Amino acid sequence: MTLLRKRGYSGRTLVTAVPYLWLLLFFLVPFLIVLKISVSEIRLAMPPYEPLVTWISTQVVGLRINFENYAFLFEDSLYWKSFLNSIRTAGISTLICLLIGYPMAYGIARSKPAWRNLLLLLVMLPFWTSFLLRVYAWIGILKNNGVINNLLMALGIIDEPIVMLQTNFAMYIGIVYSYLPFMVLPLYTSIEKLDLSLLEAAADLGCRPVKAFFRITVPLTKSGIIAGCMLVFIPAVGEFVIPALLGGPDALMIGRVLWEEFFNNRDWPVASAVAIVMLFVLVIPIMIYQRSQGQQIGGHP
Amino acid sequence: MNAGRPRFVTAMMGAGFLFLYLPILLMIVFSFNESRLVTVWGGFSTKWYGELFRNEQVLGAAWLSFKIAAMNATGATILGTIAGLVLARFGHFRGRPLLTGLATAPLVMPEVITGLSLLLLFVAMEQLIGWPAGRGITTITIAHMTFSMAYVTVVVQSRLATLDESLEEAAMDLGARPAKVFFLITMPIILPAIAAGWLLAFTLSWDDLVITSFVTGPGSSTLPIVIFSKVRLGVSPDINALATILVLMVAIGTAGFGFYMQRQQKRRDLDVQRAIAANE
Numbered sequence: 189m190t191l192l193r194k195r196g197y198s199g200r201t202l203v204t205a206v207p208y209l210w211l212l213l214f215f216l217v218p219f220l221i222v223l224k225i226s227v228s229e230i231r232l233a234m235p236p237y238e239p240l241v242t243w244i245s246t247q248v249v250g251l252r253i254n255f256e257n258y259a260f261l262f263e264d265s266l267y268w269k270s271f272l273n274s275i276r277t278a279g280i281s282t283l284i285c286l287l288i289g290y291p292m293a294y295g296i297a298r299s300k301p302a303w304r305n306l307l308l309l310l311v312m313l314p315f316w317t318s319f320l321l322r323v324y325a326w327i328g329i330l331k332n333n334g335v336i337n338n339l340l341m342a343l344g345i346i347d348e349p350i351v352m353l354q355t356n357f358a359m360y361i362g363i364v365y366s367y368l369p370f371m372v373l374p375l376y377t378s379i380e381k382l383d384l385s386l387l388e389a390a391a392d393l394g395c396r397p398v399k400a401f402f403r404i405t406v407p408l409t410k411s412g413i414i415a416g417c418m419l420v421f422i423p424a425v426g427e428f429v430i431p432a433l434l435g436g437p438d439a440l441m442i443g444r445v446l447w448e449e450f451f452n453n454r455d456w457p458v459a460s461a462v463a464i465v466m467l468f469v470l471v472i473p474i475m476i477y478q479r480s481q482g483q484q485i486g487g488h489p
Numbered sequence: 490m491n492a493g494r495p496r497f498v499t500a501m502m503g504a505g506f507l508f509l510y511l512p513i514l515l516m517i518v519f520s521f522n523e524s525r526l527v528t529v530w531g532g533f534s535t536k537w538y539g540e541l542f543r544n545e546q547v548l549g550a551a552w553l554s555f556k557i558a559a560m561n562a563t564g565a566t567i568l569g570t571i572a573g574l575v576l577a578r579f580g581h582f583r584g585r586p587l588l589t590g591l592a593t594a595p596l597v598m599p600e601v602i603t604g605l606s607l608l609l610l611f612v613a614m615e616q617l618i619g620w621p622a623g624r625g626i627t628t629i630t631i632a633h634m635t636f637s638m639a640y641v642t643v644v645v646q647s648r649l650a651t652l653d654e655s656l657e658e659a660a661m662d663l664g665a666r667p668a669k670v671f672f673l674i675t676m677p678i679i680l681p682a683i684a685a686g687w688l689l690a691f692t693l694s695w696d697d698l699v700i701t702s703f704v705t706g707p708g709s710s711t712l713p714i715v716i717f718s719k720v721r722l723g724v725s726p727d728i729n730a731l732a733t734i735l736v737l738m739v740a741i742g743t744a745g746f747g748f749y750m751q752r753q754q755k756r757r758d759l760d761v762q763r764a765i766a767a768n769e
Contacts (some may be wrong), residue, residue: 207572210592214635216607221613235612291501298494314509316739318696320713321732323511328724334528426599428699443601463602478593
């Protein structure tokens with residue numbers, strides 16, 4: 189310690205270095221490797237890509253950068269269609285989550301204080317329960333001889349089962365169901381902080397509740413809305429499990445395409461290129477999320 | 490407006506909770522179904538639980554998942570607590586914006602990207618320095634620690650942001666070294682947040698399918714991997730039984746933790762009242 193201190197390293201630096209180095213090595217460096225492999229060529233070996241840098245002789249280094257993987261992504265309509273479809277699916281799911289989540293968060297924040305913690309716990313509880321099993325629960329509900337179809341047929345409303353499983357409908361239900369808690373929690377945090385006297389003042393001045401909601405409540409809970417939407421949208425774009433289990437075979441979601449490219453086709457360079465493009469698509473939402481997160485947590489400026 | 494809720498909000502809230510809980514309740518009900526057809530009721534039975542406990546593959550996977558989750562939670566809590574402390578207490582330093590970014594990005598990063606990038610790192614490291622040799626428990630634990638420490642960081646950082654620094658400053662003024670201040674003052678106060686972070690990290694690891702699938706090796710099938718391969722073949726009653734056990738464990742654990750926190754809070758309130766009374 190004293191030796192290090194003499195060289196200008198304080199205890200603070202050492203403490204900071206531990207998580208810093210971990211994240212640099214296991215979070216930042218991996219992206220650089222993905223970037224590298226996305227511009228290399230596929231080969232039939234393990235690992236299945238050509239090295240970028242080769243020693244042609246002791247003095248000459250050969251560098252082979254290959255943008256074919258990216259060109260491939262833009263030529264084959266499968267890829268850009270999946271990207272567009274993922275963004276659309278994630279966007280619509282986010283909107284549905286917001287429409288369901290906002291009244292829920294609002295209701296919890298306006299409950300009696302004794303109830304609030306219990307209700308919050310009830311929102312959190314599914315989040316602590318296996319994600320996979322919660323998606324699985326919907327298979328039993330939506331399949332052809334599942335709960336909904338059995339019920340409707342027993343009541344005589346329908347004669348033949350409605351196909352719901354492996355459709356876009358099932359996929360939306362799965363995404364909204366799984367990500368709803370992520371929407372409610374940040375919304376609750378910002379609604380709870382809202383000063384009720386502002387609404388009272390508006391009401392005293394003759395403002396209708398609906399107008400007061402859109403003019404006062406919504407703008408003042410903007411940080412919660414942004415954080416909630418980003419927490420749903422960003423992971424939903426890359427979602428794999430829900431499209432794989434609930435979506436149809438033609439549910440083109442980019443996370444699923446990446447998975448199949450990697451595990452089924454063993455094409456690591458193309459899978460890497462897909463990951464890099466996905467990251468480019470998501471970099472702006474991630475930055476918006478981080479700004480809103482910084483405002484919510486606070487801490488030292 | 491008063492503290493009451495508009496009727497529309499109450500109705501939406503009820504519908505929302507029904508939406509969240511009905512699927513889980515149905516899954517529990519059908520775990521006691523005699524029939525193999527899961528969703529067609531064939532009478533009450535607990536036979537699927539018996540079948541589950543005789544399934545060596547599931548039991549082995551559950552044990553492996555438990556070990557990884559416990560190691561991950563401990564490692565992630567240590568790293569995340571340090572990161573939370575650094576971000577909440579160390580003020581400005583060079584590289585702070587990068588650390589903030591790195592610490593919160595894993596929260597939202599799609600799992601397929603994190604999983605793929607970590608696998609490629611492990612492959613590259615093995616080629617370069619020969620470690621980690623092959624993939625299995627070690628690589629899974631490192632991968633899980635990397636994304637779950639972000640959650641611990643957020644929990645600890647937001648707890649520290651609401652904590653008055655004057656206690657820590659007082660201890661410093663009295664000559665305590667920073668390490669001593671942390672272990673004697675800061676840590677005991679934020680211990681509930683640290684415990685919550687540990688539980689969160691444990692659950693995230695216990696639950697993870699996508700990242701694990703990328704960084705796992707032969708012979709290291711965690712519980713989610715086993716469940717996923719079974720679920721892909723369709724619904725099966727023993728999965729319902731397994732789900733019921735897991736849901737009950739979480740419910741009991743959460744209720745216990747909530748109860749403990751409430752009691753701690755009451756005790757603290759009582760102490761404050763006594764202190765005030767003693768001073769008067």
